[in-house]
Amino acid sequence: MTTVSIRNLWKEYDGQVVLENISLDVAPHSFVSLVGPSGCGKSTFLRMLLSQETPTRGEILIDGEPLAAEPQPDRGVVFQRYSVYPHLTAVENVALGLELERSPWLGRLFGARRRAVLDEAREALASVGLDAARDKYPAQLSGGMQQRLAIAQALVKKPRILLLDEPFGALDPGIRADIHDLMLGIWWDTRMTVFMVSHDLREAFYLGTRVIAFDRVRQRPEERECYGATITFDLPLDPAAPIKERIRQSEGAALLQDEVAAA
Template identity: 60%
Template sequence: MIEARNLWKKYGDKVVLERVNLRVEEGEFITLVGTSGCGKSTFLNMLLGTEPVSSGELLLHGKPVPGEPGPDRGIVFQQYSVFPHMTVLQNVMAARGFSRRNLTGALFGSARRAAREEALALLEEVGLSHAQGQYPAELSGGMRQRLAIAQALLGRPGILLLDEPFGALDPGIRADMHDLVLRLWRQYRLTVFMVTHDLKEGFYLGTRLWVFDKTRHDPQAPDAYGATITYDLPVGKIDRDTLSDIDRDLARTATETE
């Protein structure tokens, strides 16, 4: 479904990602871990289409990833990506309106009725049907993330991109969100890419773990080299020695970056 061939990402002279090569099959759940600034979110944005490739190739179904977001790729950020002046139901319906190629994104007639029915069904799926008339300010953090997930799924995307979506949530709420994401992944047969700073979360949720890290360092020119995928592991086959190696490598990179 997705392939990267010698992928590089640079901002001027700053190299963020280098020599990234990968293949992802439809239906996989990929978790991405690594130190801050190692290019995890940048890679997600390249999949979304908001960041261009500097060199190499990033392919979706054999063709370059489109240079703009599309309904085939939904995304949820750590910061709640909802509209504060709209109710829960209006927020989800707005996602359908913005996917339409017209000037205002407004929905009328049968299109509005269909969007409303679909939005109500999704709110039921994510456990927010009881809050459809409330505004985001009236919701807890976990409820707002459920709303953001409903927005992302309204277009029935094949790919769901999650950029540290649970980092600001309490542990108990995060556990509930883990169950929700796993259920939706199976139910909608999604291909998921999730950035997390929590290695245990990455092991628990993903079918495959990527570690983004630098293999080359120059103290005199810290931006001369970028990160690549140093570990690409099926989650069920990670042993304690490998876990220790990952922890050691990430700690080393964090120290060298400071």
């Protein structure tokens, strides 16, 4: 299991401060929901955890060690837009990451090595309920099935940290509920640490063991270039609490958010 520590993190673009003074410690096997208004830096924060972006100041530590400068297999990511290749079957999509890792020059394995990779890919597909669809192409899959495929792509390399950037926002409510339960099962079984960006407070409270809100506390025009978003509330949740209680908390948080916005 993996501990994540963020120390005095700042991010600027061309002199514009996006995030300021973010500090937190995340315990192993946490499910951290990141919420806040659009443009407050949630996805930027996620990209820094992935090493797609570099902090302007501060540091990110994984189990006490500085974060690698490039994306690594220890961190998987699932985006809102499905990161699947239309010309590959489901099992080929999942196997591709393993092939590229194990055969970086050719990007393709042969014989027993390829069979082993396909077996790993089928196992990942089975874990998200897609074993029967492994030979189908993405165009033959529903939106929910394509998102399951994207989750399998992230899981096949067995990451220690999973990053979710609004992965369920485009799904219908019924399918979304099914994917939520699937995600909770995967999180529990794999013991991963998960960070999820969401605009849906009910989703954030349903899935998370901790809800962290980012927002700007200085809103005057002359302050917006000099100051960025920071953590405005950090709420630990009991994953064993009944769902009705967690939804009640999310509704209270939504009312608080409305009051702050109106102030």
